[in-house]
Amino acid sequence: MSALLEVSGVSVTFDGFRAINNLSISIGEPELRAVIGPNGAGKTTFMDIVTGKTKPDEGRVLWGEASQNLLGMSESAIARAGIGRKFQKPTVFEDQTVRENLAMALRNKRGPFDVLLYKTNRHARARIAELAEEIGLSDHLPRRAGDLSHGQKQWLEIGMLLAQDPRLLLVDEPAAGMTPAEREHTTELLTRAAQTRAVVVIEHDMEFIRRLNCKVTVLHEGSVLAEGSLDHVTQNQQVIDVYLGR
Amino acid sequence: MPFRTLMFRALALVALAIVALPGPARAQDALQPALQAFADDLASPSRRTIESVVITLIEQDHPNIGEFLRRYSAREVVQRPEDGLFFYAEDAGALVRLVDIDSGEAVAEVSSRDVTQIRTNSGVQRVIAAALVPLELNAPERERRMAALDAISRSPDASQIAPLAESVERETDASLKTRKERLLLLLQAQFAQDRAVQLSAIAALGGDTSIEARGVLNRLTATVTEVALALPEGANIARVLNVGTDLTEAAAYELLVSAALAEPAQTPAMLREVLAENIVDGRVGGVPVGRLSDPAARIEAYEALEAAGTVPPRAAPDEAAQAVAAHVFFDRYTLDDAEITAAAQAALDSTQQAIAAYQVADLVLDGLSLASIFFLAAIGLAITFGVMGVINMAHGEFIMMGAYTGYVVQLFIPDYTISLLVALPLAFLVTFGAGVAMERSVIRHLYKRPLETLLATFGISIALQQLAKNIFGTQARPLTAPDWLGGALQINDIVGISTIRVAIFVLALIFLALLLYILKRTRLGLEVRAVTQNPGMAASMGINPDRINMLTFGLGSGIAGIAGVAIGLYAQVTSEMGANYIVQSFMTVVVGGVGNVWGTLAGASLIGFLQKGIEWFNPSNTLAAQTYMVLFVILFIQFRPKGIVALRGRAAGD
């Protein structure tokens, strides 16, 4: 298992508040990793840094076999390099159909003129059908994404992530607001995806994480507090202190 | 003749007594008898004889002597041959009206042939003028002394130096004394016989930025551009001109032509004319006319004519260049005295430095005043934009509304000071009301759609503008400032600012302080800031965002109204005046950064100073200055998309 993403010594400050403090995390491929931590621990900011939304004050973020430096690349370039992200709040394009949403995310050339001259083909249609099957939205392809239920939107977004065919998936609270049955399905989706690629999940729900059954990283005040199996970290005294409060 | 003269005199004395008795002037003060004592010299004056007469008359200290001598010198005095009396002559149509010298009353109207006009020649006039100067300079009345000084500065000459210097000692009025001293310097710099005096006077003028002093120095250092085969020996050369850098070759050649050192070059138009004169059977010098649309063919035709001897030879192509190269071009001082010109030049240089410094000061004042206008116009917009994220395109119309409020108030209250005092709060109330009405009826429905607010308020803006046009007409309406705002604060000939702009600056300062106070120190300000940062949280803490939005919008609009009165005072009130400020105001807000009073201040200062600065480089073209200004703003936003004072972190949104 070689490191796909190497975050080392990253710090970022917002108006004097240190959101990330000398953070180092390494993700392999394939791997399923859960990141937990109390509010304000810097989980979302960590994703912001990896995806290029926030520029850190110091540190390195290296990517892939060639150890490409992700800092200084634009969000879209990072996404094209193979990092997909799902936001905490489901953000699908509500005015467009499920099919259009998926088609937009499909792995294809992204340049404006390529897209302008793009002709849909059998392969693309097949892939969309396959993805729709996987996220359980086969019957909803022509529907407006805005008309879907909350859980369906979450899946659609995961489906869009998968359509991008990324090497690393960053998933922010995928199970929030889902019914238990829907959670089950989501867990399944994520573990399956993690068989061929790296998946990082941010989650609050311990039950959900337990079901993912993977390595866990605990963040606190912008840096790694503990790392290991869920059982291992939950027995860590520091983690208990942080979570239960002193 | 002597007998007749005597008799006339006797008669005249009697007549005079009769005429003079009822008048207010006492007999011994009367000028006419004194004049009669020198009647012959006065009747046919010569430069040699007049001086003693004038001096004697002046020493007798008649009250009217000054006026008499002036009019005498101006050939306005006539003598009646019958009695030898002198009168002032005034034009009365075909006739001449005779005016008594002492009483100033018209005595008779006679034909110009019945009186002898006294012709004073220029020599006499000079003598009289010189004699008058000390008289007037030392006159008891301040006004007369001032008038004498004015007269000297209007037409200065060497003869005035001595009396002026003498009168400086006697002057009691401090301000007149300084003025006399300066005038003396100016005279000495130009006319002093003593070189040391002149040089020291010139040196003393250095750094003096008044137009008079600069005029004197400029006259002393005046140059003419000349051309010669070689630099003339002993001439006072200011500088040698380099063809190519200091003047173009064409200009140099023109100098040669005007100095008759070269023939005028043949222009294409002259060539065409010569050819047209020599058309023979549809050909010119053997070249068919049809081919002459080609410049080369024209030259060919001319050369053919030249070979036939019909026309003078054409200048060789490089003849002009050779002629120019063979001559030197130089600026020569019109004064030959090199020491004087050098001193004057040095003095002028130090004046230039002073002027540059003052100009910068003036520029700063101008920039400050423009910045305060922009600040006033934009701050209301910044408040609504910053607090509510609402772009109010009708903001300019609120400015206009305020200005028209001021205009209407002036229709009812004629006293400009009182009407201004009424107009300011009234304009605030009117536009506050309009703003609140607009917020309640339109904007609150559009908070989720900021771009549409922009368009809806634009709709209101065109409706308001047209409404104003329908009510007040398209003509500009005056909003007159009270007299105490009418003047200007003139620090010297260069630095000055109109009082009204100072008032606007003060107004801007007051508003800055007031707004800072409201936002930082009052409950309203606290709630406004809370709503700005997190409307949801503010609402849950019992702050009514509706009320806050309404008040904020009203406040922003109200300030626009007051700005309108201020702007209307120095610009004209038209229905379109708001539109002229709206884009500038937007740029001020955007450059400064949204939602921050200091940001608006910074934006207004930047834009105001920059615009004045650009205008300074190209003062004739305000449009160009504005163009560059806007381009600058566009580029500026590239580097600071959130403005000078940007909110950072999560509050900035994303």
Place this chain on the structure above:
Amino acid sequence: MAKTTLAPKKGFLSENPSVLRFLGLLTVFTLIVTALAEGFGAGVISTSFLKVLGMTLCLCLIAVAMDVVWGYCGILSLGHFAFFGLGGYGIGMWLMYARTEGIVRTSLANAPIPATEGEVRDAIASQIFSVVGSTELPFIWGFAHSLTLQLLLIVLVPGLLALVFGWLAFRSRVTGVYLSILTQAMTLALSLYLFQNDTGLRGNNGLSGLQNIPGLLHLPQSTIALWFFWASALALGLGYLLFAWLVSGKFGSVVRAIRDNENRVRFLGYHVESYKLVVFTATAIVSGIAGALYYPQAGIINPAEIAPITSIYLAVWVAIGGRGRLYGAVIGAATVSLLSSWFTGGGAPNIDLGFYRIVWTDWWLVLLGLGFVAVTLFFPKGIGGLFDYLVRKP
């Protein structure tokens, strides 16, 4: 549009029946107007009204472009009339130069010596620029003698300006209201620039006499007006087709996604700025072409035409017509501009209230302003939205 990716190998037009319907209507309209036009026979439509109709078609074209950039891509540009004006200036320079050249050559033909090219150029320059006190041809008129080059400029100048401006604005991620103000500033700078006498486009005199087409002076205006009407209709048809194609399919999908949430589109791997730039530039070029067709029919162009307010009016038309649907823009532009010329041209009957007489030339703008507020408040989807509503009802 929903069928885009589902339908196998169907033509673009058959997938978008509304485009076909629009083109059909446009053709029918053109034919009817032609049949009724003075230049063709019936003479029911006067030449001046035919010009108004032709100009309206040009305005519809720029409205369609505006709809694409605003309604689809979410950039409320307050600068597209600047591009329109640049197109107008582009064609105006050739029209004025060529026509003056004709006049100059005729007057110089009687001279004893035929004029050189230089003399002709000087004479043209002093004819055109005497009004601003100059006799020299500014360098920007260097191509004015050639129709081909000048036509090229009509495409290149607005295109390049849009490209440079858009690149600067988009790369610094200026969005929303800020971007609107920035485009407005660009328009203001351009109009201020053109207002100057020494910038080579005759200051506030503008370019005039553009209705006289060099080489076609022997034809009556009624015929030329008809030709321009046809050209405008053709341009509108082609422009509509181009933009309909642009906003359909995957490109349109991405563009609309950018409008709704451009950050999300970035994380999908699309370089948002390039898309905006393509849309901004393409619409600018079409706007320039629309302007180049408009001003020969209007006869005169001056910097006031480029003032920021005209671009806001453009946004108003599109909003009234209905954003995000191309035919909405056409409806909006046609309705408002025709109503506007009806009201301000004195066509509308004045209303006597007894105590006050409503003169429409004075009150039209008030009506338009308030009407516009009402549309924004109550019909955010505009007239086109009303259409949808009626169609869907049964």
